[in-house]
Amino acid sequence: MKPVYVKSKGLQDTELHYCPGCSHGIVHKLIAETLEELNIIDTSVLICPVGCGVFAGNYLACDAVEAAHGRAPAVATGIKRTCPDQPVFTYQGDGDLASIGIAEIVHAAMRGEKFTTIFINNGIYGMTGGQMAPTTLIGQKATTAPLGRQKELHGEPIRMCEMLSSLGGLVYAERVCVADVPHIIKAKRAIKKAFTKQLNNEGFTFVEVLAACPTNWAMTTRKANEWVLGPMAEYYPLGVIKEV
Amino acid sequence: MAKELWKGNEAIAEAAIRAGCDCFFGYPITPQNEIPEYMSLHMPQHGKVFVQAESEVAAINMVYGAAAAGKRAMTSSSSPGISLKQEGISYIAGAELPAVIINMSRGGPGLGTIQASQADYFQSTRGGGNGDYRTMVLAPQSIQEAVDLVQDAFDLADKYRNPVLILADGMIGQMMEPIEWKQRPSVELPPKDWAATGRHGREKNNFVTSLRIDAPDCELHNVHIQSKYDRMAEEELRYETIGCDGQEPEIILASYGTTARICWSAINRLERKYGIKAGLFRPITLFPFPYDQLHQIASRPGVKAVISVEMSQGQMVDDVKLAVNGAAPVHFFGRAGGSIPTVDEVADFAASVVKGGAGK
Numbered sequence: 001m002k003p004v005y006v007k008s009k010g011l012q013d014t015e016l017h018y019c020p021g022c023s024h025g026i027v028h029k030l031i032a033e034t035l036e037e038l039n040i041i042d043t044s045v046l047i048c049p050v051g052c053g054v055f056a057g058n059y060l061a062c063d064a065v066e067a068a069h070g071r072a073p074a075v076a077t078g079i080k081r082t083c084p085d086q087p088v089f090t091y092q093g094d095g096d097l098a099s100i101g102i103a104e105i106v107h108a109a110m111r112g113e114k115f116t117t118i119f120i121n122n123g124i125y126g127m128t129g130g131q132m133a134p135t136t137l138i139g140q141k142a143t144t145a146p147l148g149r150q151k152e153l154h155g156e157p158i159r160m161c162e163m164l165s166s167l168g169g170l171v172y173a174e175r176v177c178v179a180d181v182p183h184i185i186k187a188k189r190a191i192k193k194a195f196t197k198q199l200n201n202e203g204f205t206f207v208e209v210l211a212a213c214p215t216n217w218a219m220t221t222r223k224a225n226e227w228v229l230g231p232m233a234e235y236y237p238l239g240v241i242k243e244v
Numbered sequence: 245m246a247k248e249l250w251k252g253n254e255a256i257a258e259a260a261i262r263a264g265c266d267c268f269f270g271y272p273i274t275p276q277n278e279i280p281e282y283m284s285l286h287m288p289q290h291g292k293v294f295v296q297a298e299s300e301v302a303a304i305n306m307v308y309g310a311a312a313a314g315k316r317a318m319t320s321s322s323s324p325g326i327s328l329k330q331e332g333i334s335y336i337a338g339a340e341l342p343a344v345i346i347n348m349s350r351g352g353p354g355l356g357t358i359q360a361s362q363a364d365y366f367q368s369t370r371g372g373g374n375g376d377y378r379t380m381v382l383a384p385q386s387i388q389e390a391v392d393l394v395q396d397a398f399d400l401a402d403k404y405r406n407p408v409l410i411l412a413d414g415m416i417g418q419m420m421e422p423i424e425w426k427q428r429p430s431v432e433l434p435p436k437d438w439a440a441t442g443r444h445g446r447e448k449n450n451f452v453t454s455l456r457i458d459a460p461d462c463e464l465h466n467v468h469i470q471s472k473y474d475r476m477a478e479e480e481l482r483y484e485t486i487g488c489d490g491q492e493p494e495i496i497l498a499s500y501g502t503t504a505r506i507c508w509s510a511i512n513r514l515e516r517k518y519g520i521k522a523g524l525f526r527p528i529t530l531f532p533f534p535y536d537q538l539h540q541i542a543s544r545p546g547v548k549a550v551i552s553v554e555m556s557q558g559q560m561v562d563d564v565k566l567a568v569n570g571a572a573p574v575h576f577f578g579r580a581g582g583s584i585p586t587v588d589e590v591a592d593f594a595a596s597v598v599k600g601g602a603g604k
Contacts, residue, residue: 067308
C-alpha cells in the first residue's frame with residue numbers, strides 16, 4: 001500500500017506543547033516540509049524566539065539556536081555572515097519581533113541579511129498569558145488592556161510587512177494565514193518561495209503568518225480562525241506585500 | 245622580532261586578527277572607536293567578517309550567533325555599551341559559548357565621562373547580567389600585555405566555553421607603546437561538536453540554548469558552570485608582584501591595569517621621599533581573583549597594611565579584603581569619574597597609612 005500522507009522528516013519525533021487550535025503546529029509542519037523538499041534539513045540553522053516558539057529547536061529537525069527576546073535577527077546575522085552557505089531562518093512571534101526586537105528586525109532587513117524570517121502574528125503575548133502586543137487590534141482585549149486596545153492610549157497596531165517593505169534589503173514580504181486549507185496551501189507556497197530566494201542569495205525574505213491563539217483570545221478554535229479571516233485579515237491584508 | 249609602535253586599540257584589534265578571530269561585531273563608543281575602525285578595514289582583507297551593528301545589544305547577539313556556529317567571535321565597547329551587552333553576555337555564559345569582549349572602560353555612572361576609569365570592576369567580576377555566572381576577566385596594564393592577553397583570551401574562551409572579558413580602560417586604548425608580536429604556541433582545544441553548523445549527517449540536531457525550563461535541570465546546569473569557574477581558579481590565576489620577594493615591604497599596594505603602573509612609580513617615590521619599602525600586588529586575572537596569593541603576601545611579618553589603589557570609589561578593595569582576611573589592615577585609595585591618581589597622591593596616602601594617620 002502506498003501511503004498518501006507521511007510526517008515530514010523536517011520534524012523530530014516528539015510531542016508539541018502548543019495549545020489546541022494554536023497555529024504554531026501547522027506552521028512548523030509547513031517549514032519542515034519546505035526544508036525537506038529543498039533538501040536543506042541537514043544544512044539549515046533555525047533561530048528560536050522567546051515566547052511560545054522557544055522550544056521550536058526541539059520540534060524541527062535542523063540545528064537550532066535559542067536567542068534572547070527579540071534578538072533572533074542579530075543572532076541570525078552572526079551565523080549567516082560567518083556561514084554564508086548555510087540556510088538560516090528566524091521564527092519569531094509578534095512580541096518578540098514587533099516590540100522588543102523591532103531594532104534588530106528593521107536593521108537586518110535594511111542590511112539585506114540573506115536569511116528568512118517567519119513572523120507569527122497572533123496579536124497577543126502568548127507564553128506570558130495574553131498581554132497586549134504591538135499587533136493587538138483596536139478594541140481587542142488583553143490582560144494588560146482589560147478594556148480593549150484604544151487608539152488614543154496605545155496607538156494603532158503595527159503592520160510589519162508594510163513597514164519592512166520600505167527597506168531596500170528586503171526582497172520578499174508576504175502575509176499569509178493558516179486558518180483553512182486553501183490558506184495553508186498558500187502559506188506553504190510563500191514559505192517555500194522565501195527559502196528559495198534565500199538559497200538564490202537574493203536578500204532578506206519575510207513571511208508574516210496571521211495565527212490563531214484560542215487560549216489567550218478566549219475563543220473556540222473555530223471562532224479563532226474566523227477572527228483571523230475576519231478582523232485580522234481586514235487590518236492585515238493577505239498576499240504579497242513586496243517582491244523584487 | 246623587532247618592536248613596533250602601536251596604539252592600544254589598534255594593537256588589540258590586530259592581536260585579535262592574529263588570534264584567529266573570525267568575526268567582529270561593533271558599535272561606536274568612545275574611547276574604543278579605533279577597534280571597530282581597524283576591524284572594518286582589516287577583517288575583510290583577511291576574508292573575515294566585520295559588521296557594524298545597530299546597537300551594542302545587537303552586536304553582542306551577533307557574537308552569540310557566530311559563537312553558536314563555532315566561530316571565534318569578538319566585540320568591543322566601553323562602559324555604557326558594556327552595560328547594554330550584559331543581556332547577551334549572560335546568554336553566552338548560559339549557553340556555554342566562547343566569546344571575547346573588550347571593555348575600554350570610562351567613568352560613570354550613566355553617560356559619565358570618556359576619560360579612563362576602573363569603575364566597572366563589580367560589573368565585570370560579579371557576572372554583570374542576570375543569573376549565577378562569571379566571565380573570566382583579564383586586566384592588562386600595557387599595550388604589550390593587552391596584545392598578549394587578547395590572544396590568550398580566544399584560547400581561554402574556547403577551553404572553558406565561557407565569555408572572556410578584557411577589562412582595560414581608555415588610557416590603555418588611547419596611548420601608544422612599543423610592542424613585540426610574539427610567536428605563540430598552538431594550544432590543543434576541545435572540538436566544537438556542540439555548535440549549530442547544520443547537521444551534515446549528524447544523528448541528532450544541535451540546539452544551542454540557555455533555556456533549562458525544569459528547575460532540577462537548571463540547577464544541575466548551574467552546578468556544572470560553577471565547576472568551570474572552580475577549574476579556572478585552579479588553572480588560570482595570573483598575577484605579578486614587585487618588591488615583595490626578599491625585600492620585606494612594610495606596605496603592599498594592590499592594584500591592576502593603569503593604576504598598577506602608577507603604583508610602580510609610587511613605590512619608588514615612597515622609598516626616596518619617605519624611606520618606606522612598599523611592594524605591589526597586581527592581579528592580572530580579576531576573575532578568578534588570586535586570593536590565596538595576596539593573602540600569603542599580606543601575612544608576611546613586617547607588612548603593616550595593604551592598600552587597594554583604584555580608579556573607582558572602592559570596588560576591588562572588596563576582593564582585597566576577602567583575600568587578606570584579617571592578616572593585615574586593608575585601606576583604600578582611589579580617584580573616580582575619569583580622574584587618574586598621581587604618583588604623589590598614592591605615595592603620600594601610603595606614607596600616611598604607614599605612619600598610622602589614615603583610618604582603616
